[in-house]
Amino acid sequence: MLEIKDLTVRIAEDGKEILKGVTLSVPDGEVHAIMGPNGSGKSTLAYVIAGRDGYEVTGGDILWNGTSILEMEPDERAAAGVFLAFQYPIEIPGVATMTFLRTALNSLKKKRGQAELTTPDFLRLIRAKAAELGVTDEMLKRPLNVGFSGGEKKRMEVLQMTMLDPSLCVLDETDSGLDIDAIRIVADGANRLRGPGRSMLVITHYQRLLDFIVPDKVHVLAHGRIQKTGGKELALELEKSGYAGFAGKAA
């Protein structure tokens, strides 16, 4: 279970406060959506869960399965099961996608005390999972994300998520920049991972992704706080009324 308790976060560089006391819980096996307007702190929350530098946690805590992850390095969090699907996946010239996937998978296996995969086993796994997401051999041979279209990058994120077997998936604006067919492929990939041992936090500005990844709960994040929590119908309400109703509730 993911528990975020009264989390306050500011930007390390300029001291600007972004999260002003976020509290929410995602029980095992549930999918929760976080919706909110631009600048509400959605991406900050995603990065702070994954452990990116540049943010200062000034109060509160993030517990994953009862243990605080705030002092853990990003790779230790990954080993503990945390996976962030990036809004803007990073291009890494010179590192072949296949090499990267294998290095990441074996690093995680090692950290989790599992046996590393043999080359044939790895190839079998990657071929099967890549085919499900329409990731071609040619893409796997290219440097990681270099020259990939927006849709290809997001499919690669979901492929990584599938391969690395996380127990907490944070999807940051996975629908941004995608047409409806691409959203469906990516959402199908995420839905295949739904199950009792896995929690998901789906961050999105728009409701339409939630037509494909139907959440158990929806939280509205605005002005650095969760303003409202409800069922999946809350997303539809927001689609009609917009975020304007939360404007007056700034701290």
Next chain:
Amino acid sequence: MIVTLMKTEAEEALARQFAAVASSLPGTGVAAARRAAAMDRFRETGLPHRRIEEFKYSDVRSALKTAFAPADVQAPIVDANAIEAALGPVASLDADRLVFVDGAFVQSLSSSEIAGVTFRRFATGQPTDDAAFSAIAGANPLLALNEAFASDGAVISVDGARKLAGRLLVILYLHTAREPRRVTTRNLIEVAANARIDLVEVHARIGTAAVQTSTATRLVAGDGAEVAHIKIDREISAATHLSLWDLELGAATVYRGFQLTAGAGFVRNDIVARLPGADAKFDVSGLMLGRGDDHVDTTLVVDHIATGCESRELFKAVLDDRARAVFQGKVIVAPEAQKTDGKQMSQALLLADDVEFYSKPELEIYADDVACGHGATAAELDESMLFYLRSRGIGLAEARSLLIESFALETLEKIENDDIRAVARSVVITWLGADL
């Protein structure tokens, strides 16, 4: 004879050494007179220093504080196994070999016959071929110093009668000395029209003592020749390595040069290329690896003289601790050299706060229908890339080496021969793995 007061202890020592060893250096008559004339030219300038524009970032005078004694002309006996060990990954190359130990050719360690290649020692006969070094290279005082002291080297002709695919020749320069020594070699390579050769020049060290290396290579390729020319310098903290390549490429030649420098103290690599024939394709690239107080300089002049030639340069540096790298790349396009297509890039990866990278691209274009460009970057490891890799479970050290490796290894794509590229890769990985 022009007498100029020698200014530094090293310059005085060089003059004394020349007086002492000149008579025992190879060549008599014309050759001996040429050596004396070269020493006179050197005396006029002395060691190049930072007030000379081409040496602004690499002050040889202060790097070479003392001049080590010249190595004995008679090479010591060297165990073949010790050589294989010193060569590291280079030993695995399946190739013909010419081996020079402490500046002298060793027949017993070399291939006795090389198909399509005529070889003779620089030290035998009259090395009058030296007149062929180009005017640009000839203005470099380090070339004069090399000519004065050269003890041996390879004089090679590559036969154009048969176009042998995959012919691979390795020239090894090994340093075994237990006392600091100075080693001076000089090569002349002629590649006949339409001939093809892959040439690898390797500098390595067996001995424990510091070495001052001076090596000059003049390579002339006839029309339509195809030459791959690779230098791998793994002397590892030798005191100084001064290298000069003087290249002259005929019409429609395809030349691919590469220089890999893996941490060798103070290094100056001069490359001068003249393209007097039309439609030549010229690529010279390199990787400079430095840590500690290493200083690696690549200074390049490409002289486009004829129409339709292409030149490509990609030089990268990986710098840690207090290491410094210099890249100076001058491309001259003569009025007649229309349709010249030149691209140059230099990039440095800065791994510590105290490293320095100096990049100085220069274009001198006198023709009006050309496409020439250059670029330079210097950057630390990208934080967002590191975070991305780490968020996938890859530890900090491994993420760093993955990014450093990918930066460095990109240059090796310029080496077309798979075996040579694998060797170069291994040299790079070994160097990177030493303390990252």
